[in-house]
Amino acid sequence: EVQLVESGGGLVKPGGSLRLSCATSGFTFSSYSMNWVRQAPGKGLQWVSSISSGTSYIYYADSVKGRFTISRDNAKNSLYLQMNNLRAEDTAVYYCARGYGYKNLWGQGTLVTVSS
Amino acid sequence: EIVLTQSPGTLSLSPGERATLSCRASQSVSSNYLAWYQQKPGQAPRLLIYGASSRATGIPDRFSGSGSGTDFTLTISRLEPEDFAVYYCQQYGSSSPYTFGQGTKLEIK
Numbered sequence: 001e002v003q004l005v006e007s008g009g010g011l012v013k014p015g016g017s018l019r020l021s022c023a024t025s026g027f028t029f030s031s032y033s034m035n036w037v038r039q040a041p042g043k044g045l046q047w048v049s050s051i052s053s054g055t056s057y058i059y060y061a062d063s064v065k066g067r068f069t070i071s072r073d074n075a076k077n078s079l080y081l082q083m084n085n086l087r088a089e090d091t092a093v094y095y096c097a098r099g100y101g102y103k104n105l106w107g108q109g110t111l112v113t114v115s116s
Numbered sequence: 117e118i119v120l121t122q123s124p125g126t127l128s129l130s131p132g133e134r135a136t137l138s139c140r141a142s143q144s145v146s147s148n149y150l151a152w153y154q155q156k157p158g159q160a161p162r163l164l165i166y167g168a169s170s171r172a173t174g175i176p177d178r179f180s181g182s183g184s185g186t187d188f189t190l191t192i193s194r195l196e197p198e199d200f201a202v203y204y205c206q207q208y209g210s211s212s213p214y215t216f217g218q219g220t221k222l223e224i225k
Binding site (some may be wrong): 006037044045046047050059093100101102103104105107108109 | 144151153155159160161163164166172173184195204206208213214216217218219
């Protein structure tokens with residue numbers, strides 16, 4: 001079955017860190033660009049970061065640049081997001097999504113709550 | 117950065133009616149690289165349309181996309197009960213960031 005499964009979310013204090021993971025299966029992970037997209041409670045979708053299939057190209061939204069790091073392990077078919085210096089405004093469901101332009105496969109999301 | 121503005125914010129219609137959702141870009145979207153997604157409460161978004169008018173795999177033909185340049189439209193020809201959801205457009209024609217619109221909520225009248 002083709003799927004993306006996120007994990008690693010939780011409650012963290014402002015200034016803290018968290019590492020999200022996205023385990024993939026059912027397709028050739030190493031052939032696809034991957035992304036993190038987030039959605040704050042009751043709000044719309046916000047692109048966070050993208051990484052190309054061979055990690056040559058990495059992009060970040062301005063709001064997370066310098067604090068978040070996207071990475072992937074093609075041998076483990078997994079995508080990661082290291083989030084440091086977290087802020088209250090980073091509270092959101094974080095989705096892993098496949099695709100360079102349009103995102104044709106999404107995980108179910110993992111909730112990150114930043115609160116003291 | 118290209119800003120996408122969706123209208124209306126909320127659309128109230130009845131099953132069987134036709135829905136027309138708009139997505140306007142602040143500058144031309146190159147190669148009509150515009151996608152539409154559907155999101156139901158508690159679920160992840162689902163790709164409906166890419167390249168402005170191509171339906172994704174498994175999407176019913178009552179969903180259609182059109183438009184070019186800065187003006188794009190998602191049309192649902194005859195609403196089914198399961199179509200009531202929030203719809204987002206996204207452009208991927210420019211370099212990063214690939215921005216999303218703010219969404220249109222399609223609710224049952």
